[in-house]
Amino acid sequence: MTDRARNRRRIETNRPTVRTWGYRGPPAPSTTPPILGTYLVNATAAIGVTGLGVMGRNLARNFARNGYTVAVHNRSAGRTRALVEEFGHEGAFVPAESAADFVAALERPRRLMIMVQAGAVTDAVIDEFAPLLEPGDMIIDGGNAHYADTRRREEALRERGLHFVGAGVSGGEEGALNGPAVMVGGSTESYDVLGPMFESISAKVGGEPCATHIGTDGAGHFVKMVHNGIEYADMQLIAEAYDLLRQVAGYTPSEIADIFRSWNEGRLGSYLIEITAEVLAHTDAATGLAFVDVVADAAGQKGTGRWTVQTALDLGSPVTAIAQATFSRAASGQSALRAAYAGLPGGTTPPLSRTEATRFTSQVEHALYASKVIAYDQGWKMIQDAAGEFGWKIDLGAVARIWRGGCIIRASFLDRIRAAYATDPDLVSLLGEMEFAMEITDAQVPWRETVASAARRGIPVPAFSAALAHYDTLRAERLPAALLQGQRDYFGAHTYERTDRPGAFHTHWAEADRPETAA
Structure with missing residues (x-):
């Protein structure tokens, strides 16, 4: 029996007997609100989650729904009580108000998952819990941490005999509850214990779990960062396609929603295309206008896209489509600068007829697909560059496999990427695979016509343009x-x-x- 199978059996057999909807332990003092939930006989938690915001709470519920006893803790005890009062019927929870009680509730080796804000807050939580742990125990950071912080923390805790695991969790609050994609970085020994747990709570595609061991130290958080960078590019490309269909072809938001629904049935099929159709079809209840017309055109960002671009510069990885998507978000929020440019001349080409619009829609589909392939290819190359830099042994096919479900950028063509790397694990570029290369070849004329049409009309398509320029740069026989x-x-x-x-x-x-x- 392998170590992993042995650990899975131990986790299964050591789960405590439970009776639901009682009190934990002796009656609580009258001055303290009782914590309702699961009464545990021989209470020993398989995993603990501290930080019960939306993501942490939903991950704890996901573990509990999958049969694991979960210790739960939050700096504010009210959140702990609220979780077990509302969701205690879903599984076995061990609520803890103090750090010491939380750690005491965990079976050895202890598995303690941190779900708090990245940066200094994460360091503070680690500093609080690490002294209470023993060699062999594991601290798992499931937040959007910078991979360099994860590498630093892993090294420091390794010296103390503790395993530090950086787990990238993708899928938002819905994925956290119903099945995320999980990118785990850390020691092989820690994944032998944690792997069965993460795989059981992850999304499944064709029966395969969307969770895997990416590599050592910061590899998991690095791949999650690149995932988010690709997400920025994918969203920007979709937004540019919408803008072209509206401003050049003259379609209404609801008509564009129908176009996106049809695209979702083909090679562009993806979660982002699907939800884009829903957003475009939505009508604002207060005004009766298309929802997209009452939303401010300034997009925010939380930092992971910016980290991707900054890191790419350090690695010398040309992630130009991802960079332009990130800069486009930054530009959208520059209200004073935009006001200074307002009214300056732009394109003058007249709008299309409906017959021309139909042909143009097909061109945009080709341009969107080709640009999307380039953006994903840039992300995969960046992962390859980082693996060489940091000594990570990353299975690029496995990355594609776990991104097929649970995560935000899940898309139908990820299965083809998985297959391409299964055939050739050393594939340098997706365009080295025959089918992708043929599709890019077929897209040449419509892709270029789309970008040219945008330029003639003064419509910004920075991600489309960057993807095409990247393609032309790398295929050129000689560069300036x-x-x-x-x-x-x-x-x-x-x-x-x-x-x-x-x-x-x-x-x-x-x-x-x-x-x-x-x-």
Whole structure:
């Protein structure tokens, strides 16, 4: 029997007997509101969740629904009481008001999951609980932590004999409750214990769990960060497609909703396309107008898209579509700058006829699909670059497999990405796979026509344009970077490489007759 199977059996056999809807322990003092929930005989929790905001509460419920006894704790005891009072019938909960009681409720090795705000708050919670734990115990950070923080925390806690696990959890509050995609980073030993639990609460596609061990230390949170970067690009590309269909083709939001519904039945089928159709079809109850017309056109962000772009610059990964999507959100919130540009001239091409609009809609579909493939390809390449930089052994096919369900960017073509990496684990680019390459080839004319139409009419399509430019950059036989090398050598003696012989060279620009020298 493998270690993982042994751990699964131990978890299953050690679950306590439960009786529902009683009090835990002796009667509570009259001055303290009683904690209703599950009365536990031989109370020992398989996992504990501290931080009972929406995500933490729903993950705790998910574990309980899947048969695990869950210790629950929150800085505000009121949230703990509210959870067991409202959802105690869903499974076995052990409410704890103090950190010591919370840790005491956990069976060894202890599995303590933190669901609090990323950054300093997470560090404070770790500092509170780590001294109460023993070697072999596990702290799991299920928040949107920066991967570098996860690497730092993992190293520090490893020195104390504790396992620190960075688990990227995707799917929002609904996914947390009903089945998220879970990207787990940490030691193999910790995943042997945690894997069966995360796999049981995750989304399932074709019977396969959408949870896997990504790699050591910060690998899980890194892949979750890239997931969110791809999500930014995907959403921006969809928004640009909507804008083109509205401003160029002249369709109404409800008509565009129907177009998106039809696209969702084909190769663009995805969660984001599905919910976009719902949003566009929605009517504002207060005004009777299309919902999208009463919403301010300034989009916010929580940081993960920005982290993706910043990290890509450090790694030298050209995630241009993701970057443009992130910058587009930033630009949308620059009200003063937008006001300064307001009224300046733009495109003048007249609107399309309905016959032309039908043809244009097909072009936009090609452009959206091709740009989406490029954005996903950029994300996968960034993961490859990070794996090389940090020594992570990441199964890129497994990443595609677990993103097929639960997560925000789940899409039908992820199964093809999984299959492509199953055939060739060392695939450098999705465009190295024949079917994707053929689809991009077929999209050439409509993709370019879409971007050109937007430029003629003055309609911004930064993500479409960036994806196309990325494609053209990488397929070009020769790039103008040769001139950049010359410029850098001229003003800074940075040297350059040649095409006809190896080495680094410098030209003495102030002395035209003097030959170049090897650096």
